[in-house]
Amino acid sequence: MSRENRPPNIVLITTDHHSYNALASNGFRRHSPGSDRLANEGVGFTHATTTTVMCGPARCAMQTGMYPSALGLPNNRWGGKGIGGQLLPPGRGVKTVPDYFKPAGYLCGFVGKLHMAGKPLDYGYDDYSQANFDGRGKNRHFRARSFDEYMADKGVDVAARPPVIDQTENAVRYWHRGVWHAMSGRLANYRREHTYTACTFDEGKRLIDCYRALDRPFLAHINADLAPHWPYVVPEPYASMYDPREFAEWPNFCDRAEKIPLRSKTVRNCWRTDAEPWERWAESISKYYGLCAMIEDEAADLLSFLDERDLAENTIVVWTADHGAPNGAHGVFDKDHRIIDEAYRIPLVARYPRGGFQCGLRSDALVQNADVLPTIMELAGLAPPPGMHARSFAPALRGEPWRRGEIDYCFMSNGGDPMTLATVRAIRTHDFKYVFNALDIDELYDLRSDPAEMQNRIDDPRCAGEIARLRKLLYKVLTDTGDFVEPFAYARLIENEEAGGFDPAAAPPPVHYFSGAHDFGLRTNCPWHFTPSKGRRG
Known part of the structure; x- marks a missing residue:
């Protein structure tokens, strides 16, 4: 097949716990050479969100193009013990990325964190590599290396690598459920090549080299292993890259709001972000952005690698994340059941030199990480199936108008596990966010006047029309996608005075x-x- 007619290669980069405001292309002064290059040579999305804030369900959504709230995936361990639990067990009839691309002749490889019930090979990937996984004898084409093998190949004495968390110096700690946890810090003699992140990107390059030699179109999914996820233990020069004094206190750091669900108040009080002053938090946050900078350098090196291998011109590159990072916003360090922008907004940048993209565009389209699958399918000439919840945003990449429906919105969810009593669904537009809490008070935020989401206006009569509009839209999304919200909860979403009220028995x-x-x-x-x-x- 000639170079002109060859299907595009695809490289997907997924980072973990990555804030949208870690990218200079989103308007923030950060060291971000990788995402900057992608955004300048492609398109950057300033209002991208995740479908859900939990790692595993979000990654299931990215693999399937389906909402986790409809797949029955409320948290990271649903239906089993350990990380991943029974999140989308293999062989249950739900198609994932390889099911769409392998019939089209693609080689499909996966590197790094999956966070699902099985291994990538169980879902049809040809090859898999992770720092703590030995894929020898199981992969079809690629000889994966363990982390120790990677270190040896780099000439690093494995025994000299310091523990990642046990010897943190000057660590910032947070209080959660009666225990102090190390949150960030610095290690002596800790270098970039010591990290799982470096190993993951190095394995990604080796995988691409392997597939390039086989002279077939490929899809390589590179997943930064727990980065920039906490604990924020960062090698130099990244640990000292940012002065903590650069970071002004978040406007919602000391959020003591009372008009929020009781569950959210309880979680906020457990995190106790106010146990240490902002100056100490800024130390940790500076380490977080240092960790983001290290990933940026890895991504920039990967793009240079594609140049060197003469692959860049015909390769789609998409970089996004599973979810964001609150880092003290609204009084929480990590994720909780509130649907806040700091946790849900994520990086999303895409480049494809042959794709007719409007290069350098900064789009405010309300795209989501789950939308990446139908988008790359369309760009590769494949048709997304009609039942897929996610939508291709390929038109937005070309600078054309794009929105998800009659109203430009995105749908977000959290929870649903009966044991947590936390079923949360939300509709976000550019102007408002409506949050449905099945067993507690709902929330409405005017994002134009209150971007920090500090004033819940659910009881404001001036917002009654907007609330009704968003409730009806949310009800439609839930019914159209087969969400597993309880039938009794549907009744609160619709107010139909002419019919004398909404009959919950009519709900699916x-x-x-x-x-x-x-x-x-x-x-x-x-x-x-x-x-x-x-x-x-x-």
């Missing part, structure tokens, strides 16, 4: 995914919650 049963090929174990683990016949509450 909780999601068809809970039966047949899509049974992910909810009935097994919660027999009181679903009946085998209809999936309704027993």
Whole structure:
């Protein structure tokens, strides 16, 4: 096949716990050579969000193009023990990335963190590498290395590598559930090549070299292993790259709001961000952005590698994240069940020299990480299936008008686990965010006048029309996608005075995914919650 007719290669980069404001292309003064180059030679999205703030469900959404709230995935361990639990077990009839690309002749490889029930090979990937996984004898084409092998190849004495957390110096700590946790710090003799991040990107380059030699189109998914996820233990020069005094206190750092769900107040009080002054928090945040800078250098090196291999011209590169990073916003260090912008807004940049992109465009389209799958499918000449929840944003890459529906919005979710009593769904537009809390007070934020989301206006009569509009839109999204919100909860979403109120019995049963090929174990683990016949509450 001639170079002109060859399908595009695809390189996906996914980072973990990555704030949208870590990118200079989003208007912030940060060291971001990798994302800057992608945004300048492609398109940067300033208002991209995740579908959900939990790592595993978000990654399932990216692999399937389906909302995790409809797949029955409320948290990181649903239906099993350990990280990943039973998140989308293999062989349950839900298509993932390789199911779409391998029939089109693509080689599909995965490097780094997956955070699902199985390994990437179980979902159809040809090859897999992770720092703590030995893929020898299982991969089809690629000889994966362990982290120790990677270190040896780099000429690093494995025994000389310091522990990542046990010997932190000058660590900032946070208080959670009665325990002080190390949150950030610095290690003596700790270098960039000592990190799992460096290993992951190095393995990604080796995988691309392997596929290039096979002379076939490829999809390589490179997932930074727990980076820039906390603990923020950073090698030099990144640990000292930012002066903590550069970071002014977040406007919502001391958020003592009372008109929020009781659950959110409890979580906020557990985190106790006010246990240390902002100056100490700024020390940790400076380390966080140093860690982001290290990833940027890895990404920039990867782009240079594509240049050197003469692959850049015909390769789609998309960089996004599973979720954002609160870092003290609204009184929480890590994620919780509130749907706040600091946790949900993420980086998203894309480049494809042959794709007709409007290079240098900064788009405010409300795209999401789950939308990446149908987008790269369209760019590769493949048709996304009609039932996929996510939408291709390829038109936005060309500078054309794009929105998800009649109203420009994005849908976000969290929870749904009956054990946590935390079922949260939200609709965000450019102007407002409506948050539906199934068992507590709802939230409405005017993002134009209150971007820090400090004033819940759910009881403001001046907002009644907007609330009604967003509730109806949310109801439509839930029913169209088969969300597993309880039927009784639907009743609060619709107010129909002419009909004398909304009949909850008219709501559809909780999601068809809970039966047949899509049974992910909810009935097994919660027999009181679903009946085998209809999936309704027993």
